[in-house]
Amino acid sequence: PNLVTIPVGSDGAVDIYNRFGTTQVIADIFGYYSSGSGSLFKPLTPARVLDTRSAGPIGAGGTLKLPVTGANGVPSSGVTAVVLNVTATESTDGGFLTLYPDGQPRPASSNLNFVAGQTIPNLVTIPVGSDGAVDIYNRFGTVQVIADIFGYFTNDGTGYRFHTSTPQRLLDTRNGQGVTSGQATPVGTGGVFALPLTDTAGPGNTGPLAGAAALMLNVTATESTDGGFLTVYPSNVARPASSNLNYVAGQTIPNAVVTPVNGSAIDFYNRFGTVQIIADLFGYYSAN
Known part of the structure; x- marks a missing residue:
């Protein structure tokens, strides 16, 4: 399974696309975001x-x-x-x-x-x-x-509102997308990769994602050489003792991630072996 937060179409529907073969799909709803009042x-x-x-x-x-x-x-x-x-x-x-x-x-x-x-x-x-x-x-x-x-x-009146984003790829270490050098670079054992938040789909579509309070991402690990885990966390803070994504060697597996933003980057920590990381943006939380 994977948690999916997705905008609905003007007809109130979403589409589910399957790439290869045939597959059965199960979907359970756990809530919704609206433009009205709410938490x-x-x-x-x-x-x-x-x-x-x-x-x-x-x-x-x-x-x-x-x-x-x-x-x-x-x-x-x-x-x-x-x-x-x-x-x-x-x-x-x-x-x-x-x-x-x-x-x-x-x-x-x-x-x-x-x-x-x-x-x-x-x-x-x-x-x-x-x-x-x-x-x-x-x-x-x-x-x-x-x-x-x-x-x-x-429901105490404080906090941040959710804004959907057209799904877009922020990071793919396999081809260098989102990598400052532009070079394909897996993340090594104990390595931390900092993803600069310079995308322009931030609050009001006028500023960088660094202006958001938190991001809603789908993070995928692939081509790992060992079993391990990824931790995604805000830049400029100590790495938390938590994990977002676990995998075995060679496995391709995603997980939804909500990460706070602190400054102009978010960090991806890899515990063991080397791993390629893909991160897609699906929305963000901001005060506006």
Whole structure:
């Protein structure tokens, strides 16, 4: 799976294109952005809020309650939803996770699908329960779950509005797009690649993306020489102890990423081996 935030056409529809072969497609809706009143987004420096590897996995048919308000920069009140990057790992069977507000019935949808032994993340935007918690349900086997928080939505009148962008490629290290030197350059072990935010599709389509509070990206890892992970974070800050995208050697895999902006660049950190990185812009958050 992958979280997709996409503008709708004038007829209220979106198109889904398949490149090769035939494929079945499942889509679950989790919310929408409108030009009217609604919650506003507050980005956060990413922080780890759950790692069951220190306490034990979630069993088959089990549900874990995760409190998310009142810590890690999230206020105790006025929070309507949170943005989490959720990773499944060390699963003993193929299955799926479903996240939903604590205290409400579990929906017939999924957020994250995996096979036995796979480590895979997905970005999740989920409403919180009246007690400030979300529930994580596991369907089959046992699975360890990791969750990093990247921001929250609030109805207190503060925060940033979402602006859709025509999807556009900001970075492709395979051909040098977005690379200052213009040369095709994979990111090496422990390497940090800084992507300058000089695109002109920023707030009001008049300024650089550096003027935004946060970006909505789809980030793809490909041609990796080792298993590892990517961390995407704002420039000029310490690298957070979180991850956005996990992969095995040779795998091509994407994940949606919401990253705060701090200055004129965002950073991509690669943990192991070398990897090519692709980043596509789908929208941004700003005060206007």
